[in-house]
Amino acid sequence: MGISSLMLRMRRALFPRLRMAEDAVLDELIRDALLDEALAVPSAGAWERLLSAIEDGAARRQGMWVLEEVSQQRRQRARQEQHLARIERQVTLARQGRADHWWHLRDALWGNMFPTYAAWVNW
Amino acid sequence: MSRSDTTVPDAELIRRLQEADLDALGILFERYRQRVYRTALAIVRDPAAAEDILQDCFLKVYTNAQRIDAERPLAPWLYRVTVNLSYTWLTRARNQRMPLEQVTDHLVSPMKQAPDQLTEETEIRQNVRRAIGELSLDQRVVVVLYYLNNLSLQDIAEILDLPVGTVKSRLFYARENLRAALDPNLGWLPEVAHGYI
Numbered sequence: 115m116g117i118s119s120l121m122l123r124m125r126r127a128l129f130p131r132l133r134m135a136e137d138a139v140l141d142e143l144i145r146d147a148l149l150d151e152a153l154a155v156p157s158a159g160a161w162e163r164l165l166s167a168i169e170d171g172a173a174r175r176q177g178m179w180v181l182e183e184v185s186q187q188r189r190q191r192a193r194q195e196q197h198l199a200r201i202e203r204q205v206t207l208a209r210q211g212r213a214d215h216w217w218h219l220r221d222a223l224w225g226n227m228f229p230t231y232a233a234w235v236n237w
Numbered sequence: 238m239s240r241s242d243t244t245v246p247d248a249e250l251i252r253r254l255q256e257a258d259l260d261a262l263g264i265l266f267e268r269y270r271q272r273v274y275r276t277a278l279a280i281v282r283d284p285a286a287a288e289d290i291l292q293d294c295f296l297k298v299y300t301n302a303q304r305i306d307a308e309r310p311l312a313p314w315l316y317r318v319t320v321n322l323s324y325t326w327l328t329r330a331r332n333q334r335m336p337l338e339q340v341t342d343h344l345v346s347p348m349k350q351a352p353d354q355l356t357e358e359t360e361i362r363q364n365v366r367r368a369i370g371e372l373s374l375d376q377r378v379v380v381v382l383y384y385l386n387n388l389s390l391q392d393i394a395e396i397l398d399l400p401v402g403t404v405k406s407r408l409f410y411a412r413e414n415l416r417a418a419l420d421p422n423l424g425w426l427p428e429v430a431h432g433y434i
Contacts (some may be wrong), residue, residue, distance in 0.1 A: 140416060141384070147365035148385045151279035156270055156291055161263065164292050168259075168299055 201225060201232075251307040254299070266295055269312065272386065273319050279381040280323040282370065290322045316386070316396045320378055327374060361419075368418035376411035379404055 145152075204222045224231040245264060253261035273294050278287035297318050298305070305314065369380060382393045390408070394401040 136416075137412075140412060140419070143361065143365045143419065144369070144380065144384045144415065147362055147369060148279055148381070151275050151381075152385055154275055154278050154284070154287075156274040156288055160270060160274075160288060160291060161266055163288075164266065164295050165259070167292055167296055171296075171300075 198232075247311045248307040251302065251305050251311065254302045255305075255307075257302075262295065262299055265298065265311070269315055270295075272312070273315055276316060276319050276381060276386060277323050279385050280320070280374075280378060281326050286326050290319060290326060293322050294318050313392065313396045316382065316388075317398070320382075320396065323378075324374065364419060365415070368415050371418070372411050372414055376407050376414065379407040380411050380415075383408055 201221050204219055208219050208222060221231075228234075247265070247268075250261040250265050254265070270291060274287050274291045277290035277294075278284060281287060281290070294315060298315070305311070369377060372380065378397070379393060382388045382396065383390075388396070390401050390404050393399075394404045397404065
């Protein structure tokens, strides 16, 4: 603590009225320093931005639901395509006489007998 | 009903907002936007961030409308959300691995202003601004709520969910820190030096 600071503290302790005066000055200085903020106003488009954020939020929530559904459809389609490729391979093997085992023809046979077989397998 | 309607009480507007009435939100926004913006600006010292905080604050009003008690005053709730969002913003800014000096510069620097305005600022005023910026965040928040918003210690305690004694203590130490930082200025102020006040 410097000597000038010590003197100030002693002066304040000895003269309470001075301390009160300094407090009042300090209050004024702080209020004055915050004057920029006290007079600041948000930009004119603040309300429109808020509305847009609310609408975007709603759209995003809806969008996520749609995206989820698309993603599920995509997974299901990939599974169906995979199964279709297996049946095609079995039919090709049968035509070429290279189906050594009965299960090589299983899906093709069942598919011919019961048209709903593919749907049931893909469930 | 116009956006500037001042006759409708907050409680009724909140009830309407709970039924997803955007006009009610518009009136509340018009009523409180300046208080929210100014508080955020005084804490974070960044106009763009303060705009974001204003928006986030009213988004919270909209999304949490069902949980707001319409019978209680809205202003303390808004102040609390504003302070919390400001804390979050400052914490994120610090976590962005900014060098410490840069963070301090950001906090203590005057807001973006035109050069002529800057030159008009007195040295003392700049010193006070710098000193406020150097206060701890807890002390700065209390100073902003007390001096900028003219809130009572009791109101601040309610907003910050703290005992009144803690708020009083933070304000006392904030003032002492400011006094210590400004002692030469205070000592040389002519009104004080000559005992006019």
